[in-house]
Amino acid sequence: MTPRAQIGLIARFLGRSRGHFAFAGVGLVVGSATLAFFLALSLGIRERVLNRLYPVNQAELVVETVRLFGLGIEVPSRLDEASLAALRTLPGVTGAYPKQRSRFQAVLWGGREVIGRDARVEAFFDGLDPALIREELRASEIEVMGPEHPGTACAVDGDCGSGGRCDAGACLRRTWWDGFRDPGGRLACRADSGCPPDFACRGGRCVVPCGEGCGGPSAAGVACVQGECLRTCATDASCDPGEACQGAGADRACRRLSCRLDDPRDAESDDAERLRGRVVPPPGAAAGSLPDRCPAGTYCATDTVLLATGACEAPIPVLLSPFLLEIYNRVAATALDLRRLSGLEVLVGVPFAMKYGESYFVEDDSWERRAIRRCRVVGFSQKAMDFGVTMPLGAAQRANAMLRGRDAASEFTSVVVTTARNEDLPRMISDAQVLGLVPAPRSEEARKAANMLLILTLVFALVSLVILGISAINITHTFLMLVTERRVEIAVYRAVGARLLDIRLLVLGEAAALGVLGGMVGVAVAWTLGRLVNMVAASLLGRVPGAPADLFLFTPWVVLAGMACAVLFALVGAWVPAGRAARTDPATVLSQG
């Protein structure tokens, strides 16, 4: 019997015995619906809630604190480059990405472009290693901004506006990943202790000294020029924004442009042209070899608010948390009568200013250390601070070094450790305790929640399988009855040439078809129930920031699992009846008349 003929016979039989099959399939529908529903719910919560807080294969570690009389006291250990190096050698660890919070007060203002007037708030920020969020930024950018398509023709980035870049003659969106990297900057200093780690104070500014050379994996194109590690260049295009390719011969390298504002108070201005100041050429520079003003897209970042002199820098790229937008829309916009924001994308590219060392709440640093830095929103990340902004680690270290010195800039607040497999995490966490590092409270809570979710998923999966098991018993009974009813039909099939295997496969094929139909209906029921639950959740959790719009994740695997289990249990249920059908004795049945 050919498969096609078999399918034809199965279809005829299914149509003929609709009532019986509907009865037998109820259990399959309920079982597969239950399974698909809870799998999708579990995946949805894991992916859309837990993974945003605590992605798989990752753990955020902090320095262990001991509680003494109710007070949290850090044990005497530091999270610094040495700790990171030790972490990277642990089994299963694929990366260790440090984070550093701001260690001083700051205020920020800006947002006029999107909310109608400048918001002025206390500023909190942290810095993280851009490599940690490269993939996440790509995914979330496509989610928020849509896929990228080549736009108008262009020659240089400037032709594509502030949010674009010129690539192979066509304007492309400046991706979040492109934008989120340390733009570099110059830091004035009096001693090495005022510089970030690996920097030294030379001539009143922090530089990377040559030491034993400028080697290292990330030092391609960097050379020792007059005792300082600098990027070699042929033209300005090889340099970071705010730098120019200066010098001649072996001394030709990217050097940051020095600049001066007309008045130190101009640093607080919103006038982009005034902020660009005037470039101060170094002694001996050829006339006309440098621009008059800081290049387009950069500004003159003064060393402190008291000084008019500084260096040309690009605004610091920052990431926001999507949670922040929801808090703003649901709480702040209403309370402060500000314009609500339609979506994440409207904030991309928005500039703002941050004044380091100032606070609306506390008196702190002396005036001479305060400085203003310009920032620009380049994207969104779940790893960004919920109440604050996140900048590249280098920028945060420079800021901490500027206000609090090298010690503050060299100690990290936490480290995100990635492992090759999720199963490697517990061992890594255990090993890290030797280094005085423990999971951050949020990670620990998320881990407990993940474990709870896993247990609940297993319980409901078990319940689903029990339902499917009961449905298999029901199928056995129904098919035994049908096989008995069809004895003559089966005997005739045998008389006209059906093999034993044909008969067995016919019954199993009918069960498989029933399983597919039951599974499809079950998954559809689960999906519909999911929509209903989402609607109820939306009405109950509508004002909870961060609550996902869809709690369910119906991946192809969930659909496949729902259907496969239904088919499997249908086949199990039909196994005995199929055997009995194959054993039907045609001689006896056909002789009975």
Added chain:
Amino acid sequence: MIRVEHLVKTYPGQAAEAEDGRLPSALRDVSLSVARGEFLAVVGRSGSGKTTLLNVVGGLDRAWTGRVEVAGQDLARLPDRDLSLLRNRTLGFVFQAFHLLPHLTILENVTLPAWFGTSDRDRGEAEGRAREALERVGLGNRASDRPTRLSAGERQRVAVARALLNRPAILLCDEPTGNLDASTGAAVLDIFLELNRRDGTTLVIATHEPRVSEAAGRRIVLEAGRMVEG
């Protein structure tokens, strides 16, 4: 075409050599042969073993001892796959109770053997052959009807058409006129005779009706499972 030697068939619970010698439907040391194109009538009273003999020769019953050859193939040695193929291609069955499937149309009933063939192409061509077979039994205009709308004689003719679909060399008929009135039975018998004379189909008909056995070229008589004549 058919050769049976020392065939013994015992149903579970029966003794092959029961003392009273009157156990129904058992075969005791039956030997016979049927030549190609022959018309053999197997006669005997109810329970004499006629149906059992046809079931054994048709490969529907496999629990027996002795030797049975059909179309040169030793049935005892054939695996289920080959035996099924033999039933599909070489043998045709006509039963006293017709055994048409009520949920299928007449045409579908007749094409049924093609569903269990070895190629989809054969199944595609079967409809033409089925219509031809229905024309032959005089029911070409009833192809789309259900069996329940037919008279007993018509149903038996449909069963004959079904048996003829794959143009079998041997037709095994178990009391084919047993449920028919005299005139309808005569019409069905005419079909068999035509098949035998015109196509050379080998006919083995189990019957207790004298007119059928008289029409046959040869007859054997079974009594309590033993061949007593022929």
